[in-house]
Amino acid sequence: MKAFITVIGDDKIGIIHGVTSILKKNNVNVLDINQTLLQDYFAMMMLVDLKEMSLGFKELKQELQMAGNEIGVTIKIQHEDIFNTMHTV
Amino acid sequence: MVNFQNIMETIKMIEEEKLDIRTITMGISLLDCCDSSGEKSRIKIYDKITSYAEKLVKVGEDIEMEYGIPIINKRISVTPMALIAQTSADNNYVEFAKILDKAAETVGVNFIGGFSALVHKGYSKGDKILIDSIPEALAVTERICSSVNVGCTKSGINMDAVRDMGQTIKKTAYLTRERDSIGCAKLVVFANAVEDNPFMAGAFHGVGEGECVINLGISGPGVVKSALEKVRGEKFDVIADTIKKTAFKITRAGQLVATEASNRLNVPFGIVDLSLAPTPAVGDSVARILEEMGLETCGTHGTTAALALLNDAVKKGGIMASSHVGGLSGAFIPISEDEGMIEAVRNGALNLEKLEAMTCVCSVGLDMVAIPGDTPDSTIAAIIADEAAIGVINNKTTGVRIIPVHGKSLGDEVEFGGLLGRAPIMSVNKFSSYDFVHRGGRIPAPVHSFKN
Numbered sequence: 001m002k003a004f005i006t007v008i009g010d011d012k013i014g015i016i017h018g019v020t021s022i023l024k025k026n027n028v029n030v031l032d033i034n035q036t037l038l039q040d041y042f043a044m045m046m047l048v049d050l051k052e053m054s055l056g057f058k059e060l061k062q063e064l065q066m067a068g069n070e071i072g073v074t075i076k077i078q079h080e081d082i083f084n085t086m087h088t089v
Numbered sequence: 090m091v092n093f094q095n096i097m098e099t100i101k102m103i104e105e106e107k108l109d110i111r112t113i114t115m116g117i118s119l120l121d122c123c124d125s126s127g128e129k130s131r132i133k134i135y136d137k138i139t140s141y142a143e144k145l146v147k148v149g150e151d152i153e154m155e156y157g158i159p160i161i162n163k164r165i166s167v168t169p170m171a172l173i174a175q176t177s178a179d180n181n182y183v184e185f186a187k188i189l190d191k192a193a194e195t196v197g198v199n200f201i202g203g204f205s206a207l208v209h210k211g212y213s214k215g216d217k218i219l220i221d222s223i224p225e226a227l228a229v230t231e232r233i234c235s236s237v238n239v240g241c242t243k244s245g246i247n248m249d250a251v252r253d254m255g256q257t258i259k260k261t262a263y264l265t266r267e268r269d270s271i272g273c274a275k276l277v278v279f280a281n282a283v284e285d286n287p288f289m290a291g292a293f294h295g296v297g298e299g300e301c302v303i304n305l306g307i308s309g310p311g312v313v314k315s316a317l318e319k320v321r322g323e324k325f326d327v328i329a330d331t332i333k334k335t336a337f338k339i340t341r342a343g344q345l346v347a348t349e350a351s352n353r354l355n356v357p358f359g360i361v362d363l364s365l366a367p368t369p370a371v372g373d374s375v376a377r378i379l380e381e382m383g384l385e386t387c388g389t390h391g392t393t394a395a396l397a398l399l400n401d402a403v404k405k406g407g408i409m410a411s412s413h414v415g416g417l418s419g420a421f422i423p424i425s426e427d428e429g430m431i432e433a434v435r436n437g438a439l440n441l442e443k444l445e446a447m448t449c450v451c452s453v454g455l456d457m458v459a460i461p462g463d464t465p466d467s468t469i470a471a472i473i474a475d476e477a478a479i480g481v482i483n484n485k486t487t488g489v490r491i492i493p494v495h496g497k498s499l500g501d502e503v504e505f506g507g508l509l510g511r512a513p514i515m516s517v518n519k520f521s522s523y524d525f526v527h528r529g530g531r532i533p534a535p536v537h538s539f540k541n
Contacts, residue, residue, distance in 0.1 A: 004096060034093050045096050057155055076100065078157035085341045087095040 001050045002031070002080045003057075005064065009073025011042035018071045019046070022063050027054040042073065047080065099338075106311035107373045108339065109159040110346050111366045113149050114202075114287035116294035116302040116359060117141050119168040127177035131188040134173070138165060138192035138201075141301050141356075146197040148353045152346055160346065161308075161508075165193060166292035167203035175215020182219050186226035186233050193232040200275075202234040202292030207282070208250045209241040210531070220253055224260035227272035234290035240280035240477035242484045246532040251477065254278045255470025255526065259493060262462065266495035269503045273492040274425075274457060278473050280480035280487050285360050285415040291488055302359035303351045304416065307343035307407075308366045309335075310375045313399075317381045328382060329402045336363065336406030344411045362416025363407035364452055365399075367427035369510035375399070375420050376429025387429055388439025396420060397450035417486055419452025425505060425512035426457050434513045441472075441515050449479050454487035459503050459512035462495040469493060471522030474532075482535050 007015060016035075023030060028048050035044035053060065061077050068075035102108040117138055124130035142165055149163040167189065174182045186204050193201040204226055206216040223235050237254055240246035258273055265272035277291040284295020287304035294302075316335040320327050343361045351358035367375045376387035379395040400419045408414050422444070424430045433439035441458065448454045454476050460469075473489045480487030494503045497514050504511040 006096060006100060008100075036093065043093075043097065045093060061154065076157055079155045081345055082156045082158060082342060083091045083096050083099055085345045086099055086338045087091050 003048055003050055003077050004080055004083060005046040005048055005075065005077045007042070007044040007068070007073050007075050009042055009071070011037060011040065012072070015042060015071055015073060016044065018067050019064070019075065022067055023048060026060055026063070027052045028060070102312045103158055106315045107368070107370065108309050108312050108342070109161050110305060110343060111308040112162040112164050112287050112289075112306040113145070113160055113346070113350050114164045114166055114292055114304045114306065115142050115145050115354070115356065116166045116285065116298055116304055118294055118298065118300050119173045120296070123173055123176035125176060125178065127174070127179040127184065130173065130177050131185060134185070135188050135192045138167070138189070139195050142196040142198065144354060148350055151353070152349050156346065158342060158346065162199060164198050164287070164289060164292065165196070165201045166287070166294045167201065168294050168296065169205035169207055170203055171206035171213070171215045171219035172296065174219065175213060180218060182222040183225050183229060186222065186230050190230035190232050198232070200232050200234050200289045202236065202289050203294060204233050204235040205237060205293045207238045208247055209238050209280070210244040210247060212250070220250075220257055223257050223276060224264045224272065227261050227275055228264035234275045234292065236277040236279055236282065236291045236293060238279045238282040239473065240481045242281055242481050242537075243534055245534040246280065246474065246477045246481055248474065248526070248532055249529045251474050252467070252470050252526050252529065254473055255466040255468075258469050258491065259466040262493045262495050269497070269505065270462070270492050270494045271505055271509070274490065274505055274509050277488045277490045280477035281485060283416055283486055286417055287362050288364065288366065288417060290490060298359070299357060301356045303347060303354060303356050304359040304362065305343050305347035305350070306362040306364060306366060306416065307339055309339040310365045310367045310378055311372045312339060313365060314372070314374070314378045314381055317378060325398065329398060332399060332402035333406030336403045337410045340407035340410035358413070360413045360415030361407070361411040363403055363411070363414055363418040364416065365403055365420045367421060367423070368508055369426055369428050369431070371428055374427045374429035375422055376427055376433055380429065386436060386438040387433040388443050392443065393446050393450055396422070396447050400451045417452040421453050421456065422447055422451055423453075423456035423490075424458050424515070425510035426508060427510070431511065431513065434515060441517060445475065445479070448476065448487055449483065452486065454480070455489045455491055457490055457492070457509065457512060459492045459494050459497070459514050460517050461498045461514055462493050463498070464493045464517050465521070465523070467521065467523040467526040468517055470526040472517070474526070478532070484537070
């Protein structure tokens, strides 16, 4: 299963590190990263592979949310299909 | 891979524009639960519902978590109860309502639909008993939704049933008078009722349906409104195209969730209902979409045309996005459940007559309309007859969910709470329809040639 992680919030140092360290710890492979600054907002999306993940989806989601709270950004993880189906015919 | 903008668009739809899946509804056939003993029949009903729907809520919550799209309601619809209960010798079906309520509570769904009877041509023994049981059934239960089909294009309108439903609605309003007659909010009188509607209060599992099925109702008025804000001043061609594209995306999300729920529950996928279902929350209103098209307020002249365009474009966009479309599929225009509709009634722009005209071009009918508590039952029956005639002649579904709020009159407002919202009392015509309604008999089926 693949999922998109999206990070939105004020730009600051260490956002990518904060997210990827959780992914590394839980054996989640990053397939693609794209980031941009929308006005002053930091926006990043990451396509990740959850095949070898060492914990459940729910737990990973909670860890990411907690990390987001610490850093001060919003972190979401959603199954890739929600985006694929809505935007492709 | 989808691009950055698309991902941000989906997230914005969910976060800011209130995109959600309104309901996953499991339809369950109870045809094998008939028994000459009412008690035994009820045990079969309870056991069947609680075993089939055991995982419904859990699966809904899992999908919500993994896909990040809210699924507001998980619900159940069952075979019209009059068909099941009439095998028994019982002469009152309130106990059947209670067992449905209990089963719904056990599996954790907030509504169960199908305390219903199909009487568009006439009453069988059990149909009459069920209709007589509706007021008490809705007063003593929490989660039961009831519907009665009184007309259909192929058979005309059963005016005996129309008259009886006027009285049933009044009794229900009286028995639930302590809670602003809320029982009537769970009772729909249909013409051309559909068998696979996932939305309450009109959902039931039709006799032509399979053993068990997953139907899904989408939502998303806020997303359509927001898309139209970006094309202000453009011609209607652009408006129609924008709505179609938006409806496509919304419906695709619905189809995905329905397919996933169907796989996880190991229950066949039935249909996606394309209805734009509003809520009382700001930013989730169908009326505001119509206003976005250039109307000062919903209810003014032009509203019917705007709604016709919206309803048609939603269907055109949605049909391509789903493998099976069904249910009511169109824009819902309830009063109490739509913040913009409430406002339109409050400021005097929208009255019952205009609302009736709007129902000619959309998918439901007079929905969640509060009227004075002293409205005669014959007037309510006549309102039902008018609405049924629109459905029967135009070959479409229409429904009436009207609440004569006990003790309330013009100028008052009633608060139902939650998704049912709040409603200003609307005025009804003061002149009598008594003699008309009390003729009884049937209005014949219409001819479907010589269309004009």
